Amino acid sequence: MSTATIDLEHHGEHEHHGPPKGLKRWLFSTNHKDIGTMYLIFAFTMLFAGGLSAMAIRVELFLPGLQLLEPDLYNNLVTNHALIMIFGAVMPAAAGLANWMIPLMIGAPDMALPRLNNLSFWILPAAATMLILSFIVPFFPGGGTQINTGWTIYPPLSVQVGMSMDFLIFALHMLGISSVLASINIIVTIFNMRVPNMTMMRMPIFVWTWLVTAFLLILVIPVLAGGITMLLFDRHFGTSFFNAAGGGDPVLFQHLFWFFGHPEVYILILPSMGVLASVVPTFSRKPLFGYSSLVGAMIAIMIIGMVVWAHHQYTIGMSLGAVSYFMIGTIIISIPVGLMVFNYIATMWRGAMTFETPMLFAIGILLMFSFGGLTGIMLAVVPADMQYHDSMFVVAHFHYVLMPGAVFGLFAGVFYWLPKWTGHMYDEKLAKLFFWINVISFNITFFPQHFIGLAGMPRRIVDYHAMFTEFNVISSIGGIVFGLSHLLLLYIVIKTVRGGKQAENKAWEGAKGLEWELPSPPPFHSWTTPPKLAAS
Amino acid sequence: MSSAAHHGPTDYYIPDSSPWPIVAMLSIFLMLSGTALTINAVGAGVWMVLAGFVLLMVMFYGWFSVVIKENLADRYNEQVDGSFRQGMFWFIASEVFFFLSFFGALYYIRDIALPWLGGEGYLGVTHEILYKQFEAMWPSAGPGQLGGEFKPMGAWGIPALNTLILLTSGATVTWAHWGLKEHNQKKLVWGLAATIALGLIFVAMQAYEYYHAYGELNLTLKSGVYGSTFYMLTGFHGFHVTMGTVMLMVILVRAMKSHFSPHNHFAFEAVAWYWHFVDVVWLGLFVFVYWL
Numbered sequence: 001m002s003t004a005t006i007d008l009e010h011h012g013e014h015e016h017h018g019p020p021k022g023l024k025r026w027l028f029s030t031n032h033k034d035i036g037t038m039y040l041i042f043a044f045t046m047l048f049a050g051g052l053s054a055m056a057i058r059v060e061l062f063l064p065g066l067q068l069l070e071p072d073l074y075n076n077l078v079t080n081h082a083l084i085m086i087f088g089a090v091m092p093a094a095a096g097l098a099n100w101m102i103p104l105m106i107g108a109p110d111m112a113l114p115r116l117n118n119l120s121f122w123i124l125p126a127a128a129t130m131l132i133l134s135f136i137v138p139f140f141p142g143g144g145t146q147i148n149t150g151w152t153i154y155p156p157l158s159v160q161v162g163m164s165m166d167f168l169i170f171a172l173h174m175l176g177i178s179s180v181l182a183s184i185n186i187i188v189t190i191f192n193m194r195v196p197n198m199t200m201m202r203m204p205i206f207v208w209t210w211l212v213t214a215f216l217l218i219l220v221i222p223v224l225a226g227g228i229t230m231l232l233f234d235r236h237f238g239t240s241f242f243n244a245a246g247g248g249d250p251v252l253f254q255h256l257f258w259f260f261g262h263p264e265v266y267i268l269i270l271p272s273m274g275v276l277a278s279v280v281p282t283f284s285r286k287p288l289f290g291y292s293s294l295v296g297a298m299i300a301i302m303i304i305g306m307v308v309w310a311h312h313q314y315t316i317g318m319s320l321g322a323v324s325y326f327m328i329g330t331i332i333i334s335i336p337v338g339l340m341v342f343n344y345i346a347t348m349w350r351g352a353m354t355f356e357t358p359m360l361f362a363i364g365i366l367l368m369f370s371f372g373g374l375t376g377i378m379l380a381v382v383p384a385d386m387q388y389h390d391s392m393f394v395v396a397h398f399h400y401v402l403m404p405g406a407v408f409g410l411f412a413g414v415f416y417w418l419p420k421w422t423g424h425m426y427d428e429k430l431a432k433l434f435f436w437i438n439v440i441s442f443n444i445t446f447f448p449q450h451f452i453g454l455a456g457m458p459r460r461i462v463d464y465h466a467m468f469t470e471f472n473v474i475s476s477i478g479g480i481v482f483g484l485s486h487l488l489l490l491y492i493v494i495k496t497v498r499g500g501k502q503a504e505n506k507a508w509e510g511a512k513g514l515e516w517e518l519p520s521p522p523p524f525h526s527w528t529t530p531p532k533l534a535a536s
Numbered sequence: 537m538s539s540a541a542h543h544g545p546t547d548y549y550i551p552d553s554s555p556w557p558i559v560a561m562l563s564i565f566l567m568l569s570g571t572a573l574t575i576n577a578v579g580a581g582v583w584m585v586l587a588g589f590v591l592l593m594v595m596f597y598g599w600f601s602v603v604i605k606e607n608l609a610d611r612y613n614e615q616v617d618g619s620f621r622q623g624m625f626w627f628i629a630s631e632v633f634f635f636l637s638f639f640g641a642l643y644y645i646r647d648i649a650l651p652w653l654g655g656e657g658y659l660g661v662t663h664e665i666l667y668k669q670f671e672a673m674w675p676s677a678g679p680g681q682l683g684g685e686f687k688p689m690g691a692w693g694i695p696a697l698n699t700l701i702l703l704t705s706g707a708t709v710t711w712a713h714w715g716l717k718e719h720n721q722k723k724l725v726w727g728l729a730a731t732i733a734l735g736l737i738f739v740a741m742q743a744y745e746y747y748h749a750y751g752e753l754n755l756t757l758k759s760g761v762y763g764s765t766f767y768m769l770t771g772f773h774g775f776h777v778t779m780g781t782v783m784l785m786v787i788l789v790r791a792m793k794s795h796f797s798p799h800n801h802f803a804f805e806a807v808a809w810y811w812h813f814v815d816v817v818w819l820g821l822f823v824f825v826y827w828l
Binding site for chain 1 (some may be wrong): 548549550551552553554555556557560561562563565568569571572573575576599615618619620622623626627629631632633634635636637638640641645648649650652653657658659662665671676677678679680682683710754757758759762763764765767768798821
């Protein structure tokens with residue numbers, strides 16, 4: 001990418017059509033930047049919705065005993081928090097980054113299938129409505145019971161839940177349709193829309209991570225769709241997929257769910273790892289270390305990640321051979337993941353580093369995601385997992401993986417590209433303040449949960465033994481600060497959109513890549529003819 | 537947006553903005569939320585499903601009309617054609633994995649879950665405690681014999697005939713494709729018509745098979761796990777064949793209007809790919825559901 005020279009003259013000849021006026025611009029859009037913006041706004045909204053449910057959970061757990069939530073409502077909140085954060089916040093935010101950046105990075109005019117792109121986005125608000133309906137339906141007379149299953153919706157419990165489960169199943173179907181359509185679009189864009197001379201091995205790593213992510217989505221989301229369809233039929237039409245009396249097996253659902261669920265973890269994390277590949281070289285002022293090994297690591301993660309799902313199910317009683325296989329496979333994944341982390345560290349090594357906010361988040365990821373990865377290896381070990389299973393230790397583990405691993409990467413990406421999107425530099429002081437409040441309160445929230453988990457506090461239960469009180473108090477205080485800190489992020493983003501120091505085309509001194517050759521903000525149509533990229 | 541119209545074919549193409557994605561979203565939302573209400577016996581649900589379905593048809597008609605008109609106006613370049621092709625390929629790939637989840641369930645139940653219930657392996661404890669009388673064999677309605685005694689569907693009657701029909705239809709659609717490439721309108725139209733006829737015969741035979749299963753074999757959706765997997769796999773496949781037949785009908789109408797040329801007929805090929813995909817799934821069904 002460093003050799004990119006752009007023929008902007010030719011590009012300048014074309015008249016630039018402004019965006020259509022009013023609501024039509026957003027409802028009928030075929031513009032990747034507008035759709036990307038809508039994705040990001042939607043994800044931000046859902047981040048607050050999911051955050052509210054998380055804060056309700058932490059308030060409830062502040063002290064032992066029932067504080068303000070009924071047990072079923074508590075479990076409903078746990079279910080909703082997970083689904084909103086995963087499907088409503090992280091995935092759409094990553095898709096927003098993909099929409100904004102992939103066409104700019106590969107010199108494409110737009111996504112390959114712009115109308116389909118609009119459909120992928122607009123299904124999301126409808127799906128979110130269904131998801132929220134599944135939460136509120138039980139409050140109405142005749143609405144049935146709360147969804148007390150957690151996001152994994154294991155039968156037989158999920159077969160017994162009332163009609164809200166049907167809304168949840170259909171919400172998942174819609175989210176799945178949206179993801180598959182978006183993934184088709186992203187793969188086709190990457191394969192078909194690159195500028196001449198941009199070979200696969202010259203694409204920015206962010207584009208590579210999204211290619212791998214999109215592959216994973218196309219392969220695993222339909223399996224989830226199949227699983228929840230069987231669940232729907234078991235609930236209403238008398239089939240016996242998950243009913244032992246009819247020859248079925250509830251464990252079958254767990255296999256189908258985690259065949260989707262484990263790759264989902266990589267779906268959430270990989271785009272953020274791709275953001276790092278842009279951020280770390282920029283602020284280290286050095287080329288990315290080990291480009292091809294990063295690509296290889298990603299492909300290895302994709303392949304191995306698809307065949308280790310049952311490490312989520314050690315305690316269901318699999319044969320010794322099966323658990324051994326899943327344990328070894330899971331531990332092997334730490335090699336390519338570790339390789340990615342080491343590559344980023346090697347990129348920083350002896351670089352002329354500066355610590356703007358995106359870089360702070362990047363370093364935060366490397367430290368805390370690695371920590372979450374290490375607790376992951378603890379959980380991958382079968383005899384140890386028999387103790388940790390369904391404890392708060394697991395909660396601490398996956399929040400260390402998903403908050404720093406996925407969400408910090410998205411924050412890093414937002415701060416890194418915000419000048420490109422809005423044309424304004426954000427307030428660096430406030431952003432750094434946000435980083436420190438965010439990262440410290442995150443650790444206060446989740447670090448103690450390792451201890452209470454190892455000491456035996458189970459997750460997804462509204463009450464706990466008095467011996468866990470102190471750590472839960474600390475965790476809850478941290479959680480409230482952590483939740484509120486995102487209001488500061490909202491303020492910074494709004495302030496940047498409204499004004500601020502004009503950003504140059506190349507907003508960061510050390511930045512490389514096609515996206516920085518365009519003005520900030522880029523014109524409504526970035527390229528109408530392919531930009532010229534020098535042969536390497 | 538209108539920039540696309542006055543650029544040559546070497547330029548990038550960006551489609552005009554379109555209301556159809558929003559209509560598609562509304563129709564999906566109406567149909568799915570309506571279904572959720574209907575299966576929980578809330579009366580208004582049926583009307584939502586109907587309204588959603590009508591909207592869906594309007595959406596398909598409107599969206600595809602726009603695309604066809606743009607294509608006939610020669611606004612698509614080779615790159616757009618490539619995007620359509622690759623998009624269709626990955627769509628079919630996702631469909632393959634949807635079917636794999638059901639084939640996977642069938643495999644898991646036959647080779648892992650049922651032997652456990654029959655007392656094999658160290659999970660045989662379920663057998664010891666709950667289902668001592670149960671012998672694991674296929675087909676099975678489980679230890680509870682849910683849905684009552686039933687007879688399984690044989691492979692060498694209608695299913696074998698259906699295999700022949702679908703394989704023949706794969707050949708006729710290829711024959712039509714040859715006709716299209718040779719500029720032979722007659723060959724194209726008759727090839728397509730024959731494919732559609734075979735598709736309709738297939739669906740009719742499947743419908744008769746279901747009727748026979750319910751009426752004479754007592755094989756229902758509730759016949760334990762055999763009934764579940766049988767109807768789920770054949771049902772989803774039958775649904776796809778029906779969709780494919782409708783798609784072929786649209787292609788037939790367009791072929792009669794001379795929409796296709798030997799070099800520009802992506803829609804035809806997309807539907808032909810889909811048809812072959814449905815064909816291949818059927819072979820899997822025939823082997824694993826009916827035969828083995």
